[in-house]
Amino acid sequence: MSAINSKMLMPIIIESLVIALVLFLAAGTVFWFYGWIFLILLGIFSSPIVLWLLKHNPGLMEERERSRIGFKPDEPIWEKAYMILLGTLFSIWWISIPLDAVRFRLSQMPTWLHVVGAIVLSCSFYLVYLTFRENPYLASEVRIQEERGQTVVSTGPYHYVRHPLYASLLLFCLGSALLLGSWIGVLLGLLLEVGFARRAVREERVLRTGLKGYDVYMAQVKYRLIPHVW
Numbered sequence: 001m002s003a004i005n006s007k008m009l010m011p012i013i014i015e016s017l018v019i020a021l022v023l024f025l026a027a028g029t030v031f032w033f034y035g036w037i038f039l040i041l042l043g044i045f046s047s048p049i050v051l052w053l054l055k056h057n058p059g060l061m062e063e064r065e066r067s068r069i070g071f072k073p074d075e076p077i078w079e080k081a082y083m084i085l086l087g088t089l090f091s092i093w094w095i096s097i098p099l100d101a102v103r104f105r106l107s108q109m110p111t112w113l114h115v116v117g118a119i120v121l122s123c124s125f126y127l128v129y130l131t132f133r134e135n136p137y138l139a140s141e142v143r144i145q146e147e148r149g150q151t152v153v154s155t156g157p158y159h160y161v162r163h164p165l166y167a168s169l170l171l172f173c174l175g176s177a178l179l180l181g182s183w184i185g186v187l188l189g190l191l192l193e194v195g196f197a198r199r200a201v202r203e204e205r206v207l208r209t210g211l212k213g214y215d216v217y218m219a220q221v222k223y224r225l226i227p228h229v230w
Contacts, residue, residue: 001105001140004193011018012046013052016042016043018190019039019042020039022055022094022098023035023038023039023094023097024098024099026097026098026099026102026103027098027101027102027103028098028102028103029102032098032102034101034114034180034181035093035098035180036100037118037179038121038176038179038180040178040219041118041121041122041125043068045126045128045129047123048129049120049125049128049129049132051132052129052132054131057132057136058153059136059148060132060136060137060138060139063169065104074136079185082195082198082202083085083180083203084198086192086195089188089191089192089195091221092188093173093188093189093191093192094120094180096184096185096188097154097176097177097182097185098141098178098182099147099180100182100183100184100185101180101185106183106184106185107181107182107184108181109178109181109183113178113181114179114181116173116178117173117174117175117176117177117179117180118175118179120171120174120175120178120179121169121171121172121175121176121179122169122175122177122190124168124170124172125168125172125173126168126171127157127164127168127171128165130156130157131157131158131164131165132162133156134153134155134156134157135153135158137150137151137153138165141205142155142199142202142206144206144207144210144211151211151212151213152211152212152213152216152217152218153213153216154217154221158221159197159221160221160223160227161221161224161225161226161227162204162207162217162218162221162223162224163200163203163224163225164197166197166199166200166224166225167225167226169192169193169196170193170196170225170226173189173192174186174189176189192221196225197224197225197230200224200225201224204218204224
């Protein structure tokens with residue numbers, strides 16, 4: 001593996017370790033069956049996606065890595081506020097799940113709901129892969145990538161919804177909370193989902209203004225996140 005690829009992988013590895021650390025510290029134990037199942041699924045699905053991107057679309061990995069490093073001077077105020085708010089909500093959501101499900105045992109779920117959560121979580125990762133496969137301009141930062149020749153993407157999952165990545169995040173939040181066994185996680189996940197939906201609307205304003213043909217695409221694909229719903 002090249003030095004550049006290793007550099008791109010390092011933040012992802014660190015984030016995964018932080019996720020695991022927070023999960024088990026908040027739970028107060030490492031003897032948590034569903035916590036380990038979650039981490040196994042995370043590794044099974046996320047690692048191939050990252051390796052696929054490094055091989056087939058390193059430009060997108062570089063763009064997303066560039067977007068990771070702090071706020072940009074020309075970045076809109078709403079984007080900065082959104083990222084801070086979403087990061088705070090995600091942290092609260094993530095910590096509340098092990099506190100609820102393991103440390104305080106406030107939520108009790110039947111085994112079949114844990115299984116449903118694992119299935120939903122797996123589907124979210126697959127949708128992430130399909131989205132990255134179709135859209136080479138899927139940067140973290142909301143902007144028109146003129147230097148990369150950005151065009152409208154309408155194939156794959158984009159044929160059904162305009163924001164499949166946000167749709168996958170909805171599935172991720174629901175699947176994670178169910179697999180890990182937290183009703184509080186399900187409820188707080190709804191707040192995150194509202195944040196995703198709000199950002200989708202704001203993102204469309206940027207794309208309609210700056211990306212040629214996006215208004216036509218919006219007329220053709222009427223749903224943002226959930227087909228036949230919204």
